[in-house]
Amino acid sequence: MAGIELSGIAKSYGGTEVLRDVDLAVGEGEFVVLVGPSGCGKSTLLRMIAGLEPISAGELRIGGRRMNEVPPRGRDIAMVFQSYALYPHMTVARNMGFPMEIAHRPKAERAGPVARAAEVLGLQKLLDRYPRALSGGQRQRVAMGRAIVRQPQAFLFDEPLSNLDAALRVEMRLEIARLHHRIGATTVYVTHDQVEAMTLADRIVVMNAGRIQQVGTPMDLYDRPANRFVAGFIGSPTMNMVEGTPVPDGLRLADGTVWPAPPGARALGIRPEHLHVSPDGTGLRAEVQLIERLGSDTNLFCEAPGVGPLLARVHGDVNVALGSTVVLTPDLARLHPFDAEGRRVVQIR
Structure with missing residues (x-):
């Protein structure tokens, strides 16, 4: 096992910059997942680690x-x-052992590693089959x-x-989790x-537009x-996001409802499971x-009129009719405040 360090990594194709200022340290034995929308640079970064793409700047x-x-x-x-x-013309056993074959390892030496890998992955009974006889x-x-x-x-998965x-x-997904555990x-x-x-990561790296947005554990x-x-x-x-006008007590939404927020906040996020249907009729209609x-x-x-679309996730079934009006109340301890540039601000008082 070995750690992987990326310092100031950048990648350009001519005048087009696709990765910029990427700093990341992957510890020995760590499972790190790169996520982001299409075109964010995550696969390009993986290919640079593999050596399939040259590095324009920085150090790996x-x-x-x-x-x-x-x-x-x-x-x-x-x-x-x-x-x-x-x-397609090779059996499962030969496909698995082919890296050792091209490294000119003797056939007798290849059998042991192939057998051990097959046991880990539950492939013992399939070693003599050809790929056309296998499921996806x-x-x-x-x-x-x-x-x-x-x-x-190190292993790289694209x-x-x-x-x-x-x-x-x-x-x-379960197979990969078990494999990493073993x-x-x-x-x-x-x-x-x-x-x-x-479900898989020790840490997640969220990328967008060629830059790392955040690195941390899933939770x-x-x-x-x-x-x-x-x-x-x-x-x-996805998280609900509402915008409002700053007032001394927080943010005033379009319907006049005030949700608590720290100074500097211009928007509040609330996850669907933290937005409740109010039984007493007080909240956001x-x-x-x-x-x-x-x-x-x-x-x-x-x-919500003037506020926009909102999604509430409630446990079990709920006696609500399509087209009816509900009153939604957030769990105030679970609000996420963001400033005008979209950055998280100090936690709510």
Whole structure:
């Protein structure tokens, strides 16, 4: 295992800058997930770590050794791509052992690592099959096994589950979590799926427009987003955001309701599960425009005049009719204040 350090990393294609001032340290054995919208630079950053893209500026170190000019084969890392990239004419066993084969390791030496990787991934009974006889999840496990047999300093995953259906994504997410628990290898994982990020990561790196917005544990980002972008990106359903006029007691919303806020706040975020339907009729009045009954929870998509759309998530079922008016009250201890530039400000008094 080895740590990965990025200092002042930048990437440009001609006059187009796609990454700027990226500083990140991934500890030995840590599982770090890069998330962000399409085009934010997360896959480019991963490819730079792998050596598949040259670094325009800054320094990359793996295990304390500068890697900027080292070719991919000299970095001692293994990468799992979105595409399985298996050789169709090779069996599962040969696909998994191929990195050792091209390194001219004797066939007898290859059998042990392949068998151990197959045991970790539950592939023991599939070693003689060809990729065409495997499911999508099994093919992805073979791709992971090929990475494991190399025993690299670090693993890189580039959206490995995006080609799978919903059920297989859940299954493979568990496989990857178990794999990291058993092997404990340093891992950098790119995904656009925040559920994958929240469930797999030791730390999440949120990126936008080529820059890091925030780095922290999943619950750090969920409970204390550094800015409005992170607040809106992390969490499903997304955080509600309301704007208002500053008054001595907080922010006055368009309907006259005042929510408490610290000086400097111009907007308040509230997660759907922290916005409650008030039983006593006091709060923000809103019309119910859509009801999602999910069994354990119900999502109420509402529209508050002058304030905008709001989503309230209530536990279980709720006796509310489409088109009716509900009164919404926030959990005041769970409000997230942001300034005019979208940055988080001091916590509410």
